[in-house]
Amino acid sequence: MREEQRREGSPALVVLDSAGVDLLELVRLGAQPSSALHRYLGNETTVLLCDEENTPLSELSASEVTHVRPLATGVGLAWSEELRRHVSSITGVAAPTIALIAYLPPSIAELNSLITRANEIDAKHILLCALVSRTPAPDGEVQPSGLLRAITSAAKELEGSLPTCQITPLAVPWPKGDLNPEDLVRAYGATEVVTGAEGYPANAPTGYPVSSTEEIERARNTAWGKGAVVLFTGLSGSGKSTIAAALAELLRDEGARGVALLDGDAMRRSISAGLGFDRASRNTNVQRLGVAAAEIARAGGIAIAAPIAPFAEGRALARKASVGLPFLLVHISTPLEVCEQRDRKGLYVKARAGTISDFTGISSPYEVPDDADLVIDASAVSAYEAAVSVKELLKKTAG
Numbered sequence: 001m002r003e004e005q006r007r008e009g010s011p012a013l014v015v016l017d018s019a020g021v022d023l024l025e026l027v028r029l030g031a032q033p034s035s036a037l038h039r040y041l042g043n044e045t046t047v048l049l050c051d052e053e054n055t056p057l058s059e060l061s062a063s064e065v066t067h068v069r070p071l072a073t074g075v076g077l078a079w080s081e082e083l084r085r086h087v088s089s090i091t092g093v094a095a096p097t098i099a100l101i102a103y104l105p106p107s108i109a110e111l112n113s114l115i116t117r118a119n120e121i122d123a124k125h126i127l128l129c130a131l132v133s134r135t136p137a138p139d140g141e142v143q144p145s146g147l148l149r150a151i152t153s154a155a156k157e158l159e160g161s162l163p164t165c166q167i168t169p170l171a172v173p174w175p176k177g178d179l180n181p182e183d184l185v186r187a188y189g190a191t192e193v194v195t196g197a198e199g200y201p202a203n204a205p206t207g208y209p210v211s212s213t214e215e216i217e218r219a220r221n222t223a224w225g226k227g228a229v230v231l232f233t234g235l236s237g238s239g240k241s242t243i244a245a246a247l248a249e250l251l252r253d254e255g256a257r258g259v260a261l262l263d264g265d266a267m268r269r270s271i272s273a274g275l276g277f278d279r280a281s282r283n284t285n286v287q288r289l290g291v292a293a294a295e296i297a298r299a300g301g302i303a304i305a306a307p308i309a310p311f312a313e314g315r316a317l318a319r320k321a322s323v324g325l326p327f328l329l330v331h332i333s334t335p336l337e338v339c340e341q342r343d344r345k346g347l348y349v350k351a352r353a354g355t356i357s358d359f360t361g362i363s364s365p366y367e368v369p370d371d372a373d374l375v376i377d378a379s380a381v382s383a384y385e386a387a388v389s390v391k392e393l394l395k396k397t398a399g
Contacts, residue, residue: 010048011045011046011047011048011059012045012046012047012048013047013048013050013054013056014041014047014048014049014050015050015051015052015054016049016050016051016052016057017052018052018133018134018135018175019133019134019135019175019176019177020040020049020175021051021057021071021134022133022134022173022174022175023036023037023040023173023175023179024037024049024057024058024071025071025084025173026172026173026175026184027065028058028067028071028086029084029085029086029087029173030086030087030088030187031087031172031173031184031187031188032179032184032187034060034064034065036179037049037060037065038060038062040175040177041060044062045062046059046060046061046062047059047060048060048068051071051072052263052265052266053072053241053263053265054265054345055069055072055344055345056068056069056344056345057069057071069344072242074145074245074246074249075246075249075250075382075383075384075387076143076144076145076148076249076250076253077145077148077149077152078130078132078143078144078145078147078148078171079145079171080148080171083130083148083152083169083170083171084170084171084173085170087187087188087189090127090168090170090188090189091188091189093124093125093166093168093189094124094125095124095125095189095191096121096122096123096124096125096191096192097123097124097125097126097127097189097190097191097192098114098117098118098121098123098125098126098127098190098191098192098193098194099126099127099128099129099185099186099188099190099192099193099194100114100126100127100128100129100194100195100196101129101131101181101182101185101193101194101195101196102128102129102130102131102147102151102196103131103196103197103198104142104147104196104197104198104199104200105142105146105147105150105151105154105208105211105212105215105216106128106150106151106154106196106208106209106212107197107207107208107209107212108207108208108209109207110194110196110197111154111157111158111209113194114126114158114194115158115161115162117192117194118162118165119162121192123162123165123192124165124166125165125166125167125168125189126158126162126165126166126167126168127168127170127185127188127189127190128151128154128155128158128167128168128169128170129170129172129181129184129185129188130144130147130148130151130169130170130171130172131172131174131181132144132147132148132171132172132173132174133173133174133175133176134173135176136248136249136252136259137219137252139257139258140219140220140255140257141219142215142216142218142219143219143249143252143253144171145249145253146215146218146219146253147215148169148171149211149214149215150211150212150214150215151169152169153209153210153211153212154169154209154211154212155167155168155169157209170188172184172185172188181195182195200216204216205217218253218254218255219255220255221254221255222255222257223254223255224251224254224255224256224257224302224398225257225300226300226326226398227258227296227297227298227299227300227301227302227303227325227326227398228297228302228303228325228326228327228328228394228397228398229290229293229294229296229297229302229303229305229318229322229325229326229327229328230244230247230302230303230304230305230327230328230330230390230394231289231290231293231305231306231307231309231315231318231319231327231328231329231330232244232304232305232306232307232330232331232332233306233307233308233309233310233315233329233330233331233332233369233372234308234331234332234333234334234378235308235332235334235336235339235360235361235366236308236339236343236347236348236359236360236361237334237338237339237340237342237343237344237347237348238332238333238334238338238339238378239332239334239342239378239379239383239386240306240330240332240378241264241306242378242383243306243330243332243376243378243383243386243387243390244261244304244305244306245261246383246384246386246387247304247387247390247391248261248304249387250387250388250391251302251391251394256302257300257301258296258299258300258301258302259301259302259304260293260296260301260302260303260304261304261305262289262292262293262303262304262305262306264289264305264306264307264308267285267288267289267292267307268285271288271289271292272284272285272288272289277357277358277364278358279311282308282309282310282311282314283311283313283314283317284314285307285314286307286309286311286314286315286317286318287314287317287318287321289305289307289318290305290317290318290319290320290321290322291321293305293318293321293322294321294322294325297322297325297326298325302394302398305318308360308366310360310364310365310366310367311367312367312369312370315329315369315371319371326394326397326398327397328373328374328390328393328394328397329369329371329372329373329374330372330373330374330375330376330390331368331369331372331374331375331376332376332377332378332386333368333375333376333377334377334378334379335377335379336361338379339361347359348361348362351363373393373397374389374390374393376389376390
């Protein structure tokens with residue numbers, strides 16, 4: 001979480017980390033009161049809550065929260081609106097309701113125990129609550145979408161054993177910290193709570209249903225064993241950050257280790273602090289980003305970066321830093337007019353008004369790469385389709 005000052009009379013801008021956005025989503029879903037955000041922030045002043053890309057999300061005052069725009073989502077099953085449901089769409093079901101809090105794919109013993117208890121109390125409803133976070137699970141662990149695949153499969157199995165009981169799988173945002181997951185599932189109407197295991201037994205996946213076994217084995221897959229660098233380039237608003245995040249999600253979901261998403265804004269505040277936006281500074285910034293990405297790749301990780309990288313010289317310096325390593329340059333070629341239409345931060349409006357100088361595509365040039373390994377127009381394909389294209393090329397390059 002980071003607070004930034006704005007002009008006098010405007011609320012302070014608070015940049016939420018992943019846990020903060022998870023908590024904001026719980027408020028939006030009705031599973032937490034807006035006061036939970038005040039406790040998280042440590043004050044009750046009026047602030048504008050933004051994501052880590054400085055996109056405004058909600059304005060929080062002492063008495064209410066006003067939502068500005070939808071939260072950014074990923075590409076896997078964990079992001080399905082059918083699974084991330086508002087409390088009001090669930091709580092009308094008749095009690096008794098049992099909730100399973102699932103940190104991991106459920107075991108056969110856990111499902112059998114759930115069936116037994118449902119029969120004992122004549123449960124009318126079972127909630128299978130998968131706790132999912134925007135912070136990726138550790139390497140080798142089942143990622144959020146894998147957990148939801150296992151949970152939805154478990155729901156189908158339970159329907160066969162409990163034909164008169166309604167079974168509802170849910171993806172419940174989980175910011176961790178001091179928040180009690182039992183409180184969350186009770187907000188969804190649970191009258192009884194069963195907490196699943198937070199770790200695997202030594203013989204796992206023995207003792208797990210097929211769907212859970214598949215996800216555990218997928219997470220333990222070591223086929224992605226070679227380091228690589230993927231450098232996205234494109235105009236502001238082209239979709240490169242969204243596609244980069246989707247690629248990271250897909251790779252982790254397949255068991256890739258050491259996947260690192262290098263945030264351009266974070267790099268600007270750290271290794272490139274003090275650099276401007278003139279040509280030389282921008283090339284130096286991209287070079288430094290390339291060096292950092294190469295170090296991750298040499299350690300066996302997959303580094304993904306998505307700066308604007310407007311100049312051929314800067315991109316060449318980043319490629320040079322990765323000499324001897326698998327390296328992909330991906331140009332997101334979304335047309336300028338589409339990027340302007342997507343402008344969530346009003347940057348293009350400010351650039352055209354002259355408020356922002358040296359803005360790529362308006363007052364500073366963008367040199368279209370002639371050496372890109374892949375070119376994608378993100379106005380013509382979804383983020384998922386684009387990420388799959390990059391992933392498949394990466395398999396061929398780094399396989």
